[in-house]
Amino acid sequence: MLLNEKQQRILEIIDAGNTTGEGIASAIGSSMQMIRYYLDTLSEDGYLKVAKVYDNATREFQVVRAYLTDKGKATIVKIPSPVVVAPVDEMGLIIEALDRIAPIVEQLPSDRAEVASVYLEDLQNEVKVAYRRKPQRIRAYFLALVGTALPVIQQTDQAEVFIETVRFLSGQFNVTIKLPENVS
Numbered sequence: 001m002l003l004n005e006k007q008q009r010i011l012e013i014i015d016a017g018n019t020t021g022e023g024i025a026s027a028i029g030s031s032m033q034m035i036r037y038y039l040d041t042l043s044e045d046g047y048l049k050v051a052k053v054y055d056n057a058t059r060e061f062q063v064v065r066a067y068l069t070d071k072g073k074a075t076i077v078k079i080p081s082p083v084v085v086a087p088v089d090e091m092g093l094i095i096e097a098l099d100r101i102a103p104i105v106e107q108l109p110s111d112r113a114e115v116a117s118v119y120l121e122d123l124q125n126e127v128k129v130a131y132r133r134k135p136q137r138i139r140a141y142f143l144a145l146v147g148t149a150l151p152v153i154q155q156t157d158q159a160e161v162f163i164e165t166v167r168f169l170s171g172q173f174n175v176t177i178k179l180p181e182n183v184s
Contacts, residue, residue, distance in 0.1 A: 003047075010035070011030060011042070011076055013027045014048060014066050015076050017129075019067065021063025021066070036061070036063065039063060046069055046071045047068070047071055047075065048072045049066070050066050052065045055173075069099055071102055081162055090172070091127065092170075094127055094169065095124070095127060097168055097172075098124050099124075100161070101166070102117075104156060105120050107157075108152055112152050115148050116149045119145035120141075122141045126141060133176075139172055139175050143175060146166055146170075154180075167179055
């Protein structure tokens with residue numbers, strides 16, 4: 001069977017990690033009814049397997065997970081991206097900024113460092129994986145990180161770097177934070 005453009009796109013979306021019905025529908029910009037139809041067709045033709053649960057409230061089967069079969073994986077055309085030497089994009093600057101504050105977070109008192117490190121790791125993971133980026137989660141992790149580190153940051157010798165980096169990130173994430181003006 002020759003796949004149409006939408007079917008091919010659905011397989012690519014599942015391969016990228018969107019495995020729930022809602023995730024697939026959101027990524028492709030289609031209704032759940034249409035996605036269920038395509039998933040059923042692709043499943044019948046052996047391109048994927050679909051796990052469903054019956055929802056009594058809606059009286060419909062909800063797609064819990066969709067998995068590519070070997071046949072489905074084989075149909076995905078992966079075009080190698082060309083190596084381009086270009087200036088670091090905005091996301092690259094954000095990732096660099098997060099990497100810059102990681103050693104500063106480790107210098108915090110141990111109880112704060114442990115919690116702040118978890119928030120920082122969650123924030124880094126959220127930013128680095130494009131299909132997972134959710135602005136509300138990014139803001140939540142960022143605020144949790146800053147709220148944990150800021151009260152004790154002046155106990156480190158890197159307070160100025162941390163605050164300037166947080167100032168940059170708050171602009172990137174569109175989050176208003178009251179930061180100390182002078183750090184000494």
